[in-house]
Amino acid sequence: MIPRSLEFMVDLKEKYGFQSSGGLERRPAERASVDLMRFNIHSDGVIIEEIEAVLRLADPEERVTRLRVLGEALKECRSIQPQMMQTDSCGYRRKLESVIHHSAGLIDGY
Secondary structure (H helix, E strand, O other): OHHHHHHHHHHHHHHHOOHHHOOHHHOHHHHHHHHHHHHHHHHHHHHHHHHHHHHOOOOHHHHHHHHHHHHHHHHHHOOOOOOOOOOOOOOHHHHHHHHHHHHHOOOOOO
16 A cells, blocks of 8 residues: 555656656656656565565575575665676566666666
């Protein structure tokens, strides 16, 4: 419920929040802010799903490894200058890239 409410808030901000000042097209900083909010909402959902899946694993070492890989993928995707991960053994990078494209469209480097 809360993520949907946040998404609705972002949609309203995108649609009406900057109308008096020329719209988001003419204000790239605000456009980036809205895209970042949307990315954070969507990536939080992916992270929650992945952590729930990891916690269901029986092997404690596998859990730790997967949580570490997930943390690295998230840190890399949220960095200012993302570096391409050498491996994506768990598929987390691919999922977060999908969130980026869904949140902000095509971004150079992804």
